[in-house]
Amino acid sequence: MAELQTSVTTAEGPIDGLRGRRSRRGTISWRGIPYAAPPVGPLRFRAPQAVSPWTEMLDCHEYGFSPMQSKFFTARADGTFQPRSEDCLTLNVFAPDSQSITKRPVMVFNYGGAYILGGSATPIYDGAFLARARDVVVVTVNYRFGPFGFLDLSEYSTPERQFDSNCGLKDMVAALEWVQRNIAEFGGDPDRVTVFGESAGGAAVLTLLSTPAAAGLFSRAIAQSPAADLVVHPENATVIADEYVRQVSDPTRRAGPERTEPPLAAAEVARIVDAADPVELMEAGNRIFGFMGKAHLSDPMPFAPVVDGDYVPLAPVAAALAGQTLRVPLIVGSNKDEGELFARFWSILPDGHEYLVGVHDPEVHAEIARLYPGTRDEVRLSADAVFWIPTMIFAENHGQHSPTYVYRYDYAVGVLNLTGIGATHATELLAIFGIYRHPIGVGLAALGSWRSSKRITASMQSLWSWFARTGEPAKNWPPYTLQNRHVMVIDDPMTVVEDPDGARRAAWERVHLELRKE
Numbered sequence: 001m002a003e004l005q006t007s008v009t010t011a012e013g014p015i016d017g018l019r020g021r022r023s024r025r026g027t028i029s030w031r032g033i034p035y036a037a038p039p040v041g042p043l044r045f046r047a048p049q050a051v052s053p054w055t056e057m058l059d060c061h062e063y064g065f066s067p068m069q070s071k072f073f074t075a076r077a078d079g080t081f082q083p084r085s086e087d088c089l090t091l092n093v094f095a096p097d098s099q100s101i102t103k104r105p106v107m108v109f110n111y112g113g114a115y116i117l118g119g120s121a122t123p124i125y126d127g128a129f130l131a132r133a134r135d136v137v138v139v140t141v142n143y144r145f146g147p148f149g150f151l152d153l154s155e156y157s158t159p160e161r162q163f164d165s166n167c168g169l170k171d172m173v174a175a176l177e178w179v180q181r182n183i184a185e186f187g188g189d190p191d192r193v194t195v196f197g198e199s200a201g202g203a204a205v206l207t208l209l210s211t212p213a214a215a216g217l218f219s220r221a222i223a224q225s226p227a228a229d230l231v232v233h234p235e236n237a238t239v240i241a242d243e244y245v246r247q248v249s250d251p252t253r254r255a256g257p258e259r260t261e262p263p264l265a266a267a268e269v270a271r272i273v274d275a276a277d278p279v280e281l282m283e284a285g286n287r288i289f290g291f292m293g294k295a296h297l298s299d300p301m302p303f304a305p306v307v308d309g310d311y312v313p314l315a316p317v318a319a320a321l322a323g324q325t326l327r328v329p330l331i332v333g334s335n336k337d338e339g340e341l342f343a344r345f346w347s348i349l350p351d352g353h354e355y356l357v358g359v360h361d362p363e364v365h366a367e368i369a370r371l372y373p374g375t376r377d378e379v380r381l382s383a384d385a386v387f388w389i390p391t392m393i394f395a396e397n398h399g400q401h402s403p404t405y406v407y408r409y410d411y412a413v414g415v416l417n418l419t420g421i422g423a424t425h426a427t428e429l430l431a432i433f434g435i436y437r438h439p440i441g442v443g444l445a446a447l448g449s450w451r452s453s454k455r456i457t458a459s460m461q462s463l464w465s466w467f468a469r470t471g472e473p474a475k476n477w478p479p480y481t482l483q484n485r486h487v488m489v490i491d492d493p494m495t496v497v498e499d500p501d502g503a504r505r506a507a508w509e510r511v512h513l514e515l516r517k518e
Helices: 128-134 146-150 167-186 200-208 234-249 266-275 278-295 316-321 340-344 352-356 362-371 377-398 414-418 428-432 442-446 450-470 502-517
Strands: 007-009 014-016 027-034 090-096 104-110 137-141 188-198 220-224 330-335 404-409 486-490 495-498
Touching (some): 090 128, 104 450, 128 137, 128 450, 137 167, 188 200, 200 220, 220 428, 234 266, 234 278, 330 377, 330 450, 340 377, 352 362, 352 377, 362 502, 377 404, 377 502, 442 450, 450 486
Parallel strands (some): 104 137, 220 330, 330 404, 404 486
Antiparallel strands (some): 007 014, 027 090, 090 137
16 A cells, blocks of 8 residues: 655645654654644734745654643643743644545544643644544644633723633644645545544533534534533623733732722723733733632633523533524543542632532432432532533433534453552543554553453444544444433443433433523
8 A cells, every 4th residue: 555645735835744763663753743823923812823834844853832821731741841932823734644445534633621720732632542542533632721722811802902802722623624634635534524522522522413513524513521610701800800810910919709890991901911921811810710719700710601692502411492592413521530530639629519509408408419419429429510421411402403423431350459649631532543552651551451442442442433433333333322221331241221320310400401491
C-alpha cells in the first residue's frame, strides 16, 4: 500500500508533518497547525478570525503553545512544560501513514478541564495510537478557555473596540470549519466527522449540538462525562464581567457581592483589558473564584459557554427538552465512580444538596436521603447532580429524534480498585487513546491488569471508531429510549443493562421536574 506523504497543501498553505517512530510507527502527525489568526492585540476577546495564508512550507512538527493557564497544568511526559501563550489557536492531525482507497472517518477531540485548563499537548491526548489501531484520522484542538475564551464583555462593545461572547466555543466551530476545508488532504472524509470530548470537552459537545452555527460541521457526536448544565446565564455573565475587570485593574481587590459601585464605562473596560498582559488576565481569572464563593450566583463556575440567546440560544439540557438539538447520532455517558477524582484531588464540585434548593416536596428530599445514606455517598450525590442526571435528561430527549447510545464506564485497573478510586472521572481516556501501552500509563496496567487493559482498550476503540465509521457503535448496543432505557455497561466483559440505577434516575428526574415548575 502506498505511503501517505508528510507534505500536505491546505487551503491556507503548505505544511509538513513527521512520520512516527517507535511506539508511533505507522502514523504521521502534523502538530501545531494554525486554524485561526492569533487572538492577540485587537483580537483579544474576539471571535476567531481567518488565519493569514502562507506560501512557504510550514513545519508542523511540534505542538503549538498551550492556552494561558497555570504552568503546573501544562506538564508534558518528559517532565518539561508546554510553553503558554494567547497565540494558541492550533490543532493537530494524526493519520495512518498509508494511503486508503476510501476516505477515512475523522474524529475531532476537545479536551476537558472545567473550561479553566487543558491543552492538546497533554500526553494522554496523543492521537497516534487511536489513528493507527482503528484506521481513522484523529484531530485534537486547542481552544481558549477561562477569561480568554468564556468571559463575556460584549455589553462593553463600542464601534472602536468590539468584544465577542463565547470565543472558546467559536474556536471549536472554527476548528470544525478547518476540518471541512482541509481534512480530505490528510485522507479524511469530511462527510464522516465525529466530534468528541470529555468532561468540559464533553459538555462542549452537547453545547455544539445546541448551537445552530455548528450545523453541518459534524455528522456524529460523543460526549464523555459531560457536565451538561455547565453554562453561564446572561445575568450572571454581567456580574462576572464587571468583577473580573475590577480584579484586573486592582489585583489587591477583595470585593464582596454586597459592595455597590458605579458601573464601568466601556472605554475604561477597553483600556484596562487591553493594557493588561496575558499573565495578569490569567491571574485575575484565578482570583474570580474567590468572588464566586461569596456571590452565590445561580451558575457555580465563572467561565463556560454563555447562554446569550443568539449564538447559544438555550442551555444544552433546555435545548434537548425543547427538541432543538442538532439531528446527529450521539454516544453519551458517565463513569461509575465519577466523583472520586474530585473528592481526592480537585475539590471543585458544588455540594450536591445545592441542587435541591427550590425543591419543596418532602417526599423527594426523603427519597434522595434514602438513596445516598452514607458519608461517601455525598461524593456520588454531587457527581450525580453535576454529571449523571443532566446527561440522562439530555439523552432521553435528544433520543426522541436522533439515535442516542448511553453507556456507563465501569472498568478500572486493579491498582485503582485497590485504592478505592475505581472507574473515576477521565479514566476511560486511557483506553480510548491507548495510553495503557504508553510510557505514562503502562505502570497502571502492569500491576495485574495487563490483559484486561488490553481488552478494554480494544473494545472502547472499536466502539468509538465504528460509531465514527457508521453512526452505530455495535450491533449489540441498542439505542436508549424511554421504552427500554438500554445502557451499555463498559467493563471486561461488556453487558447491556436496562435502566441501571433506575431508582436514582427516577428520584433525580422528580427533582428536575419540580425545579422546572419554579
